[in-house]
Amino acid sequence: MMNNNYYCIIMAGGMGRRFWPYSRKQLPKQFLDFFGTGETLLRITFDRCKGLVPSGNIYITTYIDYKDIVKSILPEIEDRQIIIEEERRNTAPALAYASYLIQKVNPDATIVVMPSDQLILNIDKFRTSILKGLDFASSSGKLVNVGIKPTRPETGYGYIQIDEEEREGDFCKVKTFIEKPSLEFAKVFVEGNEFYWNSGIFIWHVTTIMNAFHENMAEVCPRLECDAPDFSACPNISIDYSIMEKADNVYVQMCDFGWADVGTWxxxxxxxxxxxxxxxxxxxxxxxxxxxxxxxxxxxxxxxxxxxxxxxxxxxxxxxxxxxxxxxxxxxxxxxxxxxxxxxxxxx
Known part of the structure; x- marks a missing residue:
């Protein structure tokens, strides 16, 4: 039986410019069938999440122009599950507003956040790992960043260095974040045991993330914690830079479930x-x-x-x-x- 306090936010508001010309402003990559399976990346991600949380607890954040596209791909969801960004301001403002809305519905919520453009090869291992992460985040007061054990010296991904001395099972405190290293450094990272790819999947209790927003982005919270959010007054900043790299309670969950970021050609x-x-x-x-x-x-x-x-x-x-x-x-x-x-x- 699924835990009704578990929620999912799927981020589906980007323009996908790195996939041009297949991905276009009016129909970006998350709404396309990249693998010839007859299913869009958003549909695949949504179905993957249905094995984790109740379908009614899955929210989609997207740009205002894409609302009808989301509804056509996911006809079973309600309007309340589509969170609209009236201005593009990257992931931090969108997640701050989404978290605020979920907290109003359920202050006991624990949330997994994931992009809509990722490939997961081992769904069973993925779901086992994410449920373990939800359990950990629900009671620990930690912000969890899902990390993937590197299999090659990849220069297109961000890396996370873990602190083995502060470890709780599969969860280690973050020592530092490294953005898209040179090939020389990537080779060093893949050979060691303390570096993981940053998957862009996050897990946190709604109170934990809202406290982090108030501590690190206090100036924008009043603009978003309302019925008519003002995205235009918010900075254009990612959740990585605004919260994860600043907070002191960030842990990496060390995972290996066949992950790939389908963010570029x-x-x-x-x-x-x-x-x-x-x-x-x-x-x-x-x-x-x-x-x-x-x-x-x-x-x-x-x-x-x-x-x-x-x-x-x-x-x-x-x-x-x-x-x-x-x-x-x-x-x-x-x-x-x-x-x-x-x-x-x-x-x-």
């Missing part, structure tokens, strides 16, 4: 099956000659014929074809910004 490449030349072909027909380590994503019914490509992204969607090196994710943001400045919203 490179991470999608890493998480996808590959052919004998390490190419990833998604929903596409292709004939490749002397090509390796590429990712190709085309509309159904189109054929790609390529020769001599190594380490490229070839992606077409609607009115845009993008061809670039797949491992330079910062360039895609630049491409989108440049396109928007030159052509307006037509191609973004």
């Amino acid at each position: 490179q991470s999608l490449y890493d998480a996808s099956p590959k052919d004998t030349n390490s190419n990833v072909i998604l929903n596409s027909n292709s004939i490749l000659y002397d090509c390796s380590e590429n990712i190709i994503h085309m509309p159904k019914g189109k054929l790609v014929v390529a020769e001599g490509l190594q380490g490229y992204l070839v992606a077409e969607h609607d009115n845009v074809l993008l061809i670039c090196k797949k491992d330079d994710q910062n360039s895609i943001r630049k491409f989108v910004n440049d396109v928007e400045m030159k052509f307006g919203d037509e191609y973004v």
